[in-house]
Amino acid sequence: MSLKIRDLPNEELVAPGNSGCPGCGATMGARMAMKVLGSRTIMVNGTGCMTVNYGVLAAARFPYLHMLFETTGAVLSGLDAGLRSLGKREGVTLLGWAGDGGTADIGFQSLSGAVERGHKFVYICYDNESYMNTGGQRSGVTPYGASTTTCPAGKRSIGESRPMQRRKDMVEIMAAHGIPYAATASLAFPMDYMAKVKRAAEVDGPSYVHLLSPCPPGWGSNDELTVEVSRLAVETGMWILYEVVDGERKFNKRLKTLRPITDYLKTQKRFRHLLDQPEEIEKIQSFVTKRAERLGLLG
Amino acid sequence: MPHPWLKERPLTPCLRGGFSTVNQTGSWRVIRPVLDISKCRDCSMCWLYCPEGVIDRENNYSIDYDYCKGCGVCAVECPVDAIEMVKEE
Amino acid sequence: MASVFVSGNMAAAIGARQAEVNVVAAYPITPQTSIVEYLAKFVADGELDAQTIPVESEHSAMAACIGASLAGARAFTASSSQGLALMHEPVFAAAGLRLPLVMAVANRALSHPVTIWSDHSDSMAERDSGWLQFYCETCQEVLDTIIIGYRVAEDARVLLPAMVCLDGFYLSHLSEPVSVPAIEDVRRFAPKSAPKYPILDVDDPKSIGLVISPDFFTEFVYDKHASMSMARDVTEEAFAEFERMFGRRYSHLESYRIDDAEVVLVGMGTMAGTIRVAVDGLRARGMRVGALKIKTYRPFPGEEIRRALRGARVVAVVDRAVTYGTGGIAYYDVARELVNESPHPLLLDFVAGIGGRDITVDTINRVAEQALAVSLDGRRDDVTWVDANKETLAIWGLALR
Numbered sequence: 001m002s003l004k005i006r007d008l009p010n011e012e013l014v015a016p017g018n019s020g021c022p023g024c025g026a027t028m029g030a031r032m033a034m035k036v037l038g039s040r041t042i043m044v045n046g047t048g049c050m051t052v053n054y055g056v057l058a059a060a061r062f063p064y065l066h067m068l069f070e071t072t073g074a075v076l077s078g079l080d081a082g083l084r085s086l087g088k089r090e091g092v093t094l095l096g097w098a099g100d101g102g103t104a105d106i107g108f109q110s111l112s113g114a115v116e117r118g119h120k121f122v123y124i125c126y127d128n129e130s131y132m133n134t135g136g137q138r139s140g141v142t143p144y145g146a147s148t149t150t151c152p153a154g155k156r157s158i159g160e161s162r163p164m165q166r167r168k169d170m171v172e173i174m175a176a177h178g179i180p181y182a183a184t185a186s187l188a189f190p191m192d193y194m195a196k197v198k199r200a201a202e203v204d205g206p207s208y209v210h211l212l213s214p215c216p217p218g219w220g221s222n223d224e225l226t227v228e229v230s231r232l233a234v235e236t237g238m239w240i241l242y243e244v245v246d247g248e249r250k251f252n253k254r255l256k257t258l259r260p261i262t263d264y265l266k267t268q269k270r271f272r273h274l275l276d277q278p279e280e281i282e283k284i285q286s287f288v289t290k291r292a293e294r295l296g297l298l299g
Numbered sequence: 300m301p302h303p304w305l306k307e308r309p310l311t312p313c314l315r316g317g318f319s320t321v322n323q324t325g326s327w328r329v330i331r332p333v334l335d336i337s338k339c340r341d342c343s344m345c346w347l348y349c350p351e352g353v354i355d356r357e358n359n360y361s362i363d364y365d366y367c368k369g370c371g372v373c374a375v376e377c378p379v380d381a382i383e384m385v386k387e388e
Numbered sequence: 389m390a391s392v393f394v395s396g397n398m399a400a401a402i403g404a405r406q407a408e409v410n411v412v413a414a415y416p417i418t419p420q421t422s423i424v425e426y427l428a429k430f431v432a433d434g435e436l437d438a439q440t441i442p443v444e445s446e447h448s449a450m451a452a453c454i455g456a457s458l459a460g461a462r463a464f465t466a467s468s469s470q471g472l473a474l475m476h477e478p479v480f481a482a483a484g485l486r487l488p489l490v491m492a493v494a495n496r497a498l499s500h501p502v503t504i505w506s507d508h509s510d511s512m513a514e515r516d517s518g519w520l521q522f523y524c525e526t527c528q529e530v531l532d533t534i535i536i537g538y539r540v541a542e543d544a545r546v547l548l549p550a551m552v553c554l555d556g557f558y559l560s561h562l563s564e565p566v567s568v569p570a571i572e573d574v575r576r577f578a579p580k581s582a583p584k585y586p587i588l589d590v591d592d593p594k595s596i597g598l599v600i601s602p603d604f605f606t607e608f609v610y611d612k613h614a615s616m617s618m619a620r621d622v623t624e625e626a627f628a629e630f631e632r633m634f635g636r637r638y639s640h641l642e643s644y645r646i647d648d649a650e651v652v653l654v655g656m657g658t659m660a661g662t663i664r665v666a667v668d669g670l671r672a673r674g675m676r677v678g679a680l681k682i683k684t685y686r687p688f689p690g691e692e693i694r695r696a697l698r699g700a701r702v703v704a705v706v707d708r709a710v711t712y713g714t715g716g717i718a719y720y721d722v723a724r725e726l727v728n729e730s731p732h733p734l735l736l737d738f739v740a741g742i743g744g745r746d747i748t749v750d751t752i753n754r755v756a757e758q759a760l761a762v763s764l765d766g767r768r769d770d771v772t773w774v775d776a777n778k779e780t781l782a783i784w785g786l787a788l789r
Binding site for chain 2: 484485486544545547585586593594595596597598599600604608610611614615617618621622625
């Protein structure tokens with residue numbers, strides 16, 4: 001049942017000419033998702049970078065709606081009910097596509113409501129760990145130590161100061177709604193990501209995939225390193241690949257050893273100020289190592 | 300009684316998918332990927348990773364330079380280093 | 389046509405049921421709540437074949453209606469006060485996407501201070517959202533206007549959503565005998581047809597909700613304006629057809645004894661009936677007073693207003709909502725239509741019935757008497773808070789000591 005790269009359709013459901021930045025993780029991730037979801041998919045996109053990518057010049061060759069920032073979950077609910085009421089729900093996939101701000105912050109309530117009510121849709125959060133469409137302000141999932149425009153690093157600031165363990169954990173929150181499927185994903189493990197999206201579309205009820213989505217201009221990473229940065233996030237234990245299937249947690253990537261977190265941090269300007277603060281690096285490293293051990297990711 | 304404005308009016312901004320092809324993003328590019336097909340092992344990784352979907356794996360991985368933004372992900376992810384990024388003239 | 393004895397809220401629910409809405413998404417708020425409760429019960433009892441979405445907020449209620457409408461379904465919601473204020477953002481979006489939704493608004497004042505009682509400040513805050521607005525006086529009018537609302541909103545010349553406003557408690561919880569149009573007749577009056585606006589359809593994929601530049605924005609706004617203006621005639625057509633099919637006549641304005649009136653009292657919603665009763669009493673005392681009810685507030689029936697008020701010496705507008713520091717809100721709409729008339733009547737601005745203060749016959753008598761007095765000494769006064777009591781706040785001041 002495993003997904004093979006050869007079997008992916010050659011047909012491009014996203015037209016070129018979209019306004020995404022070079023090396024955009026969200027653009028890359030959406031294209032991959034559409035490879036497995038197919039053309040009978042309606043994408044509802046709460047305001048974000050994707051609105052610029054798809055919603056200015058209509059790059060999507062499938063029905064696409066940009067709607068207000070916080071409404072993705074509610075609009076999906078309405079579409080689900082509307083299509084059902086008209087007997088047109090069969091064979092149509094509803095896809096919610098929103099960033100971390102639109103998911104973990106402003107769209108949190110409408111997503112939670114839609115998930116709790118049990119509407120059938122796939123929701124993919126492309127997580128670039130801050131409000132990139134407005135130039136990089138912190139969100140509820142910005143990691144500890146990241147410098148953003150609203151929590152800039154400085155003489156008296158480490159950048160984002162919320163401790164690592166209090167980063168809003170969307171997959172756990174979604175799983176706590178008792179939904180059949182929730183997972184994290186990485187662009188560096190595309191077959192794993194796409195298999196998760198496929199599975200998410202197949203389950204009965206709402207499902208949730210949380211994709212780490214590097215943002216070259218926002219993170220200060222090189223355009224060409226979008227996949228490499230994603231890979232380092234997994235290999236350092238900064239990003240954990242796992243899925244929650246009917247409440248059961250399954251970790252998808254075991255690691256022999258963890259690479260030092262600095263391998264990941266040094267690829268991005270937003271973390272650069274940490275590199276000469278060994279006590280901060282140690283703090284993050286210690287959290288990441290302990291977490292990996294606790295979850296049994298190693299060995 | 301006709302509408303006083305236009306007979307055929309779009310009501311709200313709405314386009315057919317694919318309109319974006321009017322936007323030739325190739326002009327953004329400062330470095331271009333050049334594939335050495337003799338090295339290519341047909342693994343599809345560049346095709347899969349291209350954010351723009353402008354690499355045609357059915358046609359010797361030809362790259363549509365009208366739209367390639369020159370991000371360079373393909374060159375980094377090619378497992379056999381068959382793609383080189385070359386400075387645009 | 390069956391007859392039932394029901395509240396304004398039940399009349400609204402029956403209107404939505406007879407219009408065979410496909411999706412109802414709403415959130416509870418006093419005094420609207422029972423509208424969606426009734427609809428949920430209709431669905432539970434198999435009297436209405438619809439999907440109900442018990443959303444987690446009014447913001448999501450409107451967003452879900454937008455989603456349902458973009459699927460091609462006929463959607464309905466209802467709200468009040470804080471709820472309507474919370475959905476302010478998607479209310480504008482619905483109009484911009486040109487979705488023919490219908491929403492019942494059980495009018496209630498906005499906090500703070502906190503109140504559950506009626507005035508028009510909630511729907512007035514949405515006046516410029518691009519929605520049609522109808523203000524109702526009777527339970528029958530509520531039911532009928534919801535059905536008329538769908539016909540007008542879905543008309544290709546209009547394609548703007550419609551708000552049907554009923555004064556909280558005064559009408560939402562008032563019971564009256566109501567005639568219920570048969571579903572077959574409603575189907576002929578307001579047939580469900582293929583959506584005339586862009587929808588999300590996998591067989592005809594489009595991108596909707598796009599970002600556009602200043603090069604185009606004005607024209608899309610102008611189209612809404614032109615369509616709203618057009619809605620005046622489309623609604624008039626609908627009123628005429630409604631009368632032909634159901635025997636009840638509605639019009640943008642309802643005038644009462646204005647032909648020889650020196651003073652015309654203008655009001656909206658339930659106060660209109662009180663004004664008519666007051667007019668009879670004032671006439672009996674020899675005062676030449678008439679009444680004008682504004683039913684269609686958006687689109688504003690300017691031409692009809694000018695015609696109705698042409699002969700009046702004094703026009704007194706009674707508003708149940710305020711624009712702070714100046715006065716009533718509908719006053720400005722009326723004044724705008726008359727200001728270039730020559731000669732134009734003396735225009736007077738009265739605020740009354742705020743936050744559930746009863747507008748009684750006595751209130752209206754005072755309006756008429758003051759209007760007449762002012763007109764005689766020719767003094768143009770500021771807004772008159774005809775039922776405000778200066779001593780009331782002093783009591784609160786004492787309580788603070």
